[in-house]
Amino acid sequence: MLHLARLRTLHEFARLGTVHEAARSLAYSPSAVSQQLTQLERDVGIALTEKAGRRLVLTAAGRVLAQHARTLLEDVERAEADLAATKPVLSGVLRVASFQSVMLSLIPPALTILFERHPELQVEVHQREAEAAYAGLLTHEFDLVLGEEYPGLDERHRAGVQREALLEDPLLLAIPREGSWAGARGLEDLSEANWTADPDTVLPGIWVRSRLRAQGIEPRVRFETIDLLLQAHLVRSGHAVAIIPGLVAREHLTGADLLELTDSPHRRLHTAVRTGRSADPATRALRSALAEAAGALEAVPPGS
Template identity: 35%
Template sequence: MFDSRHIKTFHEVVRAGSYSAAARALGYTQPAITQQMKALERSVGTPLFTRVGRRLRLTEAGEALARHADTILDSISAAQAQMNAITRLRSGRVRVCAFPSANATLIPEAMARLAAGHPGVRVELLEGEPPESLGRLVRGECDITLAFTYPGLHEEVPEEVVEVRLLEDQLTVLMPTGHPLARRRAVKLADLAEERWIAGCLRCRANFLHECAEQGFAPDIAFTTDDNLVVQSLVAEGLGVAMMPGLVLSFLCHRKVTGRALDPASRRQVSAYVLREHLRIPATALVLDELRAVAANRVGC
């Protein structure tokens, strides 16, 4: 393995033509130059110079290394520049995997803040529901995962993963605007026991069924879809009602849909997950900071 300092010194010896001239150019003593060249020769396993009188002549191995020295030093310089850009947050890439309602709300706001302050940091967006999204984090397919859990659901988080709590998202019921209960500020699930329902992802559906059971009824699930916009369209057409996260209220697309909070209130925990070692990566830490800042403005949403 080459030492970059030795390559730099070798390059200067070749350019200057002697150890003494290289020492003057680099600000070293001549013995220091001699020691570095001996160390480099031990590294490559063969002499790099021979002496002809007072002049140095490159051996065949020395000529081969000299042909590559410029490229090696340029590559090292480019790598150092790139590392400096990343550590100073002038560049970098962060892959974020989030569930749909977070991708439609928290992520755009956080990315707008990021773009304003650090335009060189790029974010790749992926979509996934928990627990699969946590699996993608552990497999190295993303750098940050946004996921949610419901009360009573114990999330098995690997030891190498850190949870960063963002906010508690209050659950709501979406119903047609003309629905009799739409005039209330909050509604009870039991008051909607006779309605047809639209259910979401597996984790949301499991919590929905649990809450309905707590209220003493089994819901009539007419439709099942993970697509928030499809849910809204079905509700708008009067085909059912849906229990949805409060984040969805930020992008209601239908005037014929009204969202009302549950009574008693029910919430889910929204968190970011990251590998413990990645907390030290500047761009990853920055994205987490922006997510925390955006979530702080939505506390109790």
């Protein structure tokens, strides 16, 4: 007989590639993972793993069973979703991973909508960058992830994850109203400016630098931070210029000039859940609330 817990261990080993990574994902010890895999081999009567140098890898049979394990685990979540749909009231806790700009502008109104409709449903929100958020989604630490994509820099699609588009958010050039760069009419006037931007290891920072270099500007990033509120404050106080998402600009840059960039680039926001959880009533209710909140947000007029 196949045991679901052992199949989950096999799935995590197949997904992550090492015993140590699977152990960390499952909050097991490496020896416990090895024992689970060994017991699963006894259950099925065929070798599922083999040594390749110093590494443990799946055999052909192991790969076949790992694929079935993923399907079975998704079916379990679908069954849980179907059972939840029979309950008269939505309750429980949804765990969400998000990034700062959405936490500031979109999640609060979405939670207001959600709690008005489903007061027994609770939501936990955790700020995470993309890799940590998706890792947590696949290990069941989170139930839903809010993600983003920048022009030409698509977030990679992951097996077992279902995504829905949420919002297109304009990327605006933010310029101080006082100081050396006040009155600039576009990027062409900012070749010597001080910039504030995300690090070049995350999508927003990669995109901003790429955009500026495409305009012939080698950005002088004097203030590197993932904190968009700090970026906004540095612009308002005249210390830097920046390219800021509209969700942040509309509320936190009223003391700065906002200009559209050539070709009006937008970042694309989406929600992501495990495939088996996409029909869960609580998940659908949260997605609906997020979509309604997103639809209510007005575009930021340049220069407002």
